[in-house]
Amino acid sequence: MSLLPALTPLRLKLALIAAPMLLAGVYYTFFAADRYVSEATLTVRQANQESGPLPGVALLLGGINPPSRDDTLYLREYVHSMGMLKRLDARLNLRAHYEAETRDPLFRLYRDTSQEWFLEYYRSRVEVLFDEIASLLTVRVQGFEPEFAQQVTQAILEESEQFVNGFSHQMAREQMRFAEEELKGASVRLRDTKAKVVAFQNKHKILDPTAQARASGVLTAELQAELAKLEAEMRNLRSYLNDDSYQVKGLRGQIAALKAQLDIERGRGTSGRNSDRLNELASQFRDLGLQAAFAEDAYKLSLAAVENARIDATRKIKSLVVIEAPVRAEVAEYPRRLYNLATLFVVCCLLYGVTRLVVTTVRDHQD
Template sequence: MVNRKKLFIGVVVIPMILAAIYYAFFAVDRYVSSAQISVRQASGESGGQVPGLALMLSGMNPTSREETMYLREYVISPDMLNVLKANLDWLDHYAGQWRDPLYWLPEDATSEEQLKFFQRVVTTHFDEQTGLLLVDVQAYTPEFAEEVLTLILATSERFVNELSHRMAREQMSFAQSELANARRNYEDQRERLIEFQSQNQFLDAERAATDRAVVIGELEAELVRERAELRGLQSTLAQNSPAVRARKNRISALEQQLEAESDRLISAPGGDQLNVIAARFRNLTIDVGIAEEAYKLSVAAVENARIEASKKIRSLITVVSPNLPQEATYPRVFYNLLTLLIGLLLLYGIIRFILANIEDHSD
C-alpha cells in the first residue's frame, strides 16, 4: 500500500515549497505597458489633429480584419525585433538579468531564441467585437516597457503608411497601364476610321447615304409629276407632237437617273454600294466611340488613383496610449501559487484514485 503521507508530500508539498522558493528568491518583477490601437481608413480628408477615439467615432471606415491581422503579425515579427535591437538596448536589458531562470535569455542566444523570448514578453490580442488590437510589453523596468511599446507603435505607424502607399502605387501602376492600353486602342480604332474614310472618299458615309436617299426621293417625286403631265398632254395632243416627245424624253432621263442613284445607294450584303459602306462606317464609329469612352474612364481612374496615392489612406489610431506602469504586474504570486495548489491537489486526487483502483484489482 502506498503511503498517503509520502505521496502527498511528493506531489503537493515539495512542488509548493519549490514554487514558494522560486517566487520568494528568484522571480523577477516584470512591468507591463499596454496600448490599444486600430487601423482605420479615412473616408475623406480631415484637417488638424483629432484624438484617436474622436477620429474613430467620426467619418472613418474601419479597415478590414485582414489588414489588422497583418499588423498583429508584424508587431511580433523578426522585423520588429530587429528595429528594437537597432534603436534600443533590447538584448542588453533582457539578457542582463541572470536571477530568474524562467526568464533568462543568454547573451549569445541565437536569433530564433531571441525571437521566441521576444514573443513571450510582447503579446498581442485582437478583439473581434471592437476591432481593437491590444499590445502588451513586459520589461524589468517601467520606463523600458513604455519606451519599447512607444517604439513599436511608431514603427507600426510607418508599416501601415507604407502598406497603404504600396497598395496605392500598385493601383496607380495598374490604372496607368490600363490608360496606355485604352489610348492605343482608341488610336487604332480612330486610324481604322480615317483609313476607311480615305478609301471610300466619304467623310460621313451615313450622312452621304441620307443625302442620296433624299435625292432619290426628289427624283421619284419629280418622275411622278412628269408622268402626270405626260398623261395630260397625251389626252389633248398627238403622240408625235414635240411636247409629248419632249416629256417622254425627260421621263426616260429621270428613270435612268433614278436607277443609277438607286444602284449607287443599295446593294447586296458584302457589296460596295453606299448602304453597305454606311453600315461599315456606323460600326467603325461605334467602335471609336466605345474606345473613346474607355479612354476617358481610364484617364479618370488614373486621376483618382493619383489623388488617393497623395493622401493618407490608412492611419494607425492609438485609442489607449502606452502607459508608465507604477507596479509590477508579474509575477502574480498569490494567483500563481493558488492555481498551482489547486492543480497539485487535483493531481494528487487523480493519483490516489488510480492507485486505489490498482490495489482493489490486485486484491
C-alpha cells in the same frame, strides 16, 4: 516497503514544504530580477465611413468607422512575427538587453540562442491581448528596465502604424493601378477606332456615306416623281400632237436627260466598283461608327471606374488609433513574490497532505 519508516511526518514536511519554500525564497530574494511592464492599447479604423441610412448621424460622427476586427487580428499576428522581432532588434538591440540580465536563470535570454528560440522568448516577454467585444489590442512589454520596456512598446506602435499604412495604401494602389490600366486600354481603343473612321473618310473622299446615301435616295425619289410628271405630260401632248412636233421632241429630250440622271443616281448606290457603292460604304461606315460608339462608352465607364476607385481607395484607407499610449512604469510588476510564494505554499501543503494520506493507507494495509 523499507522506505516507510523513513517517511516520518517531520521528514515529509521538510522535503515537501520546507525545502521548496526555502529554495523559492532564496531564488526570489537573491536571483529573481525585477521585470517592468509598459502597456499600450490600440485599434485599427478606416478613415471614412460608408454612406448609410442615416446620413445626418454619419455627418455628426465625422466619418469614423467602427474598428476593423480582421485588420486588428492581422496586426496582432504581425506584432508576434519574426519580422517585428528583427525590426525591434535592429532599432533597440533587443537581444543584448535580455541577455544582459545574468542573475535570473529562469527569465534571462541565454547567449547564442537560435532565432526560433529568441522568437519564442520574445513572445513570452511581449503579450498581445485582443478584446473580442471592442476589437481593441493591448500590448504589454516586459523589460528589466522601465525605460527600455517603454521604448519597446513605443517602437511596436510605430512599426504597427507603418504596417497598417503600408498594407492599406498597397491595396488602394493596386485598385487604382487596375482602374488606370483599364482606362489606358479604353483610351487606346477609342483613339484607334477614331483613326479608322478618319482613314475611311479620307480614303473614300466622303464625310458620311450614310447621310449621302440618304440624300441620294431623296434625290432619286424626286427625280422619279419629276419623271412621272413628264411622262404624264408626254402622254397628254401625244394625244393631240404628232411625234415630230417640237413640243413632243423637247419633252422627249427632257425625259431622256432625266432618265439618264436617274440611272446615274441609282448606280451610285448599288452599281459600279465594289469599293465605291454607297450602300456598302454606308454599311462599313455604320460598323465603324458602332465600334467608335462602343469604344467611347467603354472609355466613359473607365473614367467613372477610375474616379470611383479613387473615392473607394480613400474611403478604405486604414489608420492606427492609439487608445492608451505607453508610459514608464514606476513599480516592477513581476515577479509577484508574495503571490508566488503563497501559491507555492498551498501547493506544497496539498502535496504533503496527499503524500501523508498515501503513506498512512499503506501502513494500515501492512498492519
